[in-house]
Amino acid sequence: MTTIRICTALLFLMSAASAAANRQTVLTHYLTAAQETPSAERGRSLWNRSGIRGRNCTQCHGRDLRRPGRHRRTHKPIAPMAPSGNPKRLTDPKKVEKWFRRNCKWTWGRECTAQEKADILQWLNTL
Numbered sequence: 001m002t003t004i005r006i007c008t009a010l011l012f013l014m015s016a017a018s019a020a021a022n023r024q025t026v027l028t029h030y031l032t033a034a035q036e037t038p039s040a041e042r043g044r045s046l047w048n049r050s051g052i053r054g055r056n057c058t059q060c061h062g063r064d065l066r067r068p069g070r071h072r073r074t075h076k077p078i079a080p081m082a083p084s085g086n087p088k089r090l091t092d093p094k095k096v097e098k099w100f101r102r103n104c105k106w107t108w109g110r111e112c113t114a115q116e117k118a119d120i121l122q123w124l125n126t127l
């Protein structure tokens with residue numbers, strides 16, 4: 001019984017550690033193309049910045065990123081953006097890139113720069 005419990009705890013710790021390592025890898029990918037060290041403070045203000053036609057990132061992801069969001073148009077729920085509320089978040093480079101491309105275009109009318117993505121990830125990773 002105790003062995004099973006210890007194994008479960010170890011597995012949990014190992015998967016949490018590898019998710020954190022994957023988030024770091026995703027961030028490093030953008031950092032190689034960014035000009036400056038990433039800033040969580042800049043990331044937070046980018047997230048709240050108003051884009052085209054008054055759009056912004058919180059409109060679908062919500063104000064409290066530890067809680068689920070809701071798609072502005074389809075009203076479908078969106079899982080929490082904060083890794084603390086959703087350990088799979090920001091661990092898959094293809095998924096991160098795909099949604100940055102879509103959402104930056106929709107919200108800001110253009111793609112985000114590598115610097116902006118690095119800043120936003122730096123901030124999200126603290127949540």
Ligand code: HEC
Nearest residue numbers: 056057059060072078079089090095096099100103104107
């Ligand atoms: C119109 C609704 C909408 C807006 C506005 C929006 N998003 Fe999203 N976003 C989504 C949906 C839907 C997903 C994919 C579903 C999911 O991952 O739960 C997603 C996923 C993401 C992901 C991928 C997360 C992961 O786990 O890899 C990132 C990064 C992201 N959004 C960033 C942004 C940023 C930055 C903005 C503002 C510039 C933004 N989003 C605005 C709907 C939106």
